[in-house]
Amino acid sequence: MVSFWSLPLFGALHRCGAGSLLTTHLQSGPESSARSASPSEPAFPDAPSTLHVMKSTMQLRGLMTIIRDRSTSRADFVFYADRVIRLLIEEGLNFLPFREHTVITPTDSSYEGLAFTGRVCGVSIMRAGEAMEKALRECCRSIRVGKILIQRDESTAQPKLFYAKLPPDIADRHVLLLDPMLATGGSAIKAVEVLIEQGVPEDRIIFINLVAAPEGVLAFSKRFPHTHIITAEVDDSLSTSKHIMPGLGDFGCRYFGTDE
Numbered sequence: 001m002v003s004f005w006s007l008p009l010f011g012a013l014h015r016c017g018a019g020s021l022l023t024t025h026l027q028s029g030p031e032s033s034a035r036s037a038s039p040s041e042p043a044f045p046d047a048p049s050t051l052h053v054m055k056s057t058m059q060l061r062g063l064m065t066i067i068r069d070r071s072t073s074r075a076d077f078v079f080y081a082d083r084v085i086r087l088l089i090e091e092g093l094n095f096l097p098f099r100e101h102t103v104i105t106p107t108d109s110s111y112e113g114l115a116f117t118g119r120v121c122g123v124s125i126m127r128a129g130e131a132m133e134k135a136l137r138e139c140c141r142s143i144r145v146g147k148i149l150i151q152r153d154e155s156t157a158q159p160k161l162f163y164a165k166l167p168p169d170i171a172d173r174h175v176l177l178l179d180p181m182l183a184t185g186g187s188a189i190k191a192v193e194v195l196i197e198q199g200v201p202e203d204r205i206i207f208i209n210l211v212a213a214p215e216g217v218l219a220f221s222k223r224f225p226h227t228h229i230i231t232a233e234v235d236d237s238l239s240t241s242k243h244i245m246p247g248l249g250d251f252g253c254r255y256f257g258t259d260e
């Protein structure tokens with residue numbers, strides 16, 4: 001089987017995307033501090049080559065502005081978060097393996113295209129990651145979706161696995177791991193440990209998230225240097241209460257309507 005990485009076309013695309021674009025940013029204005037992709041600079045000092053920040057189009061900036069605005073209604077938050085998540089999932093699918101595939105068009109001509117080769121599944125980190133399942137299902141018909149619940153163990157202050165339900169053949173699949181907020185990285189690291197215990201190679205996991213803190217990116221990539229991280233924007237930092245700054249608040253509460 002020809003892998004995504006061995007195809008010359010995709011090697012070139014990957015070098016372009018994962019090499020220069022992946023670790024680059026566009027400073028988003030004098031007051032704002034969320035960072036996104038531009039061809040020249042890393043998203044932040046020491047950003048890993050596995051970090052892929054989406055290109056900062058005006059459309060993406062506009063969508064992110066709505067979901068970051070604290071006065072946005074829940075209906076709008078859900079609608080516009082869904083739109084960004086859809087873009088992220090589409091971006092994540094670029095990291096899956098393809099092979100050359102030629103078809104004949106209705107004009108009797110041949111078209112030298114590509115076909116996805118691998119097997120894929122999603123895994124959402126509960127509860128906020130479940131908000132990303134809809135877009136995944138819209139892009140990948142009848143995809144299998146596992147779930148992992150991780151919470152902080154109050155006695156050790158460490159992330160603890162409470163529940164995991166995964167496709168039985170997950171070791172043979174590429175995994176799109178879903179969690180919208182990468183703060184300290186604790187839950188995402190624990191989730192990848194669970195996947196690796198199930199036999200999924202680290203480089204077959206693609207972690208898709210909406211907003212990342214540099215601290216979380218660095219902790220995650222130090223532990224898993226071969227797992228790609230796809231994010232819409234990288235923010236400034238974490239607050240002492242471990243909220244992403246400027247962030248968007250508690251994603252799960254805003255999306256599922258459990259905030260005040």
Ligand code: URA
Pocket residue numbers: 128181183242243244245247248249250251252
């Ligand atoms: N989870 C959230 O929902 N928001 C943050 O800022 C950090 C973690």
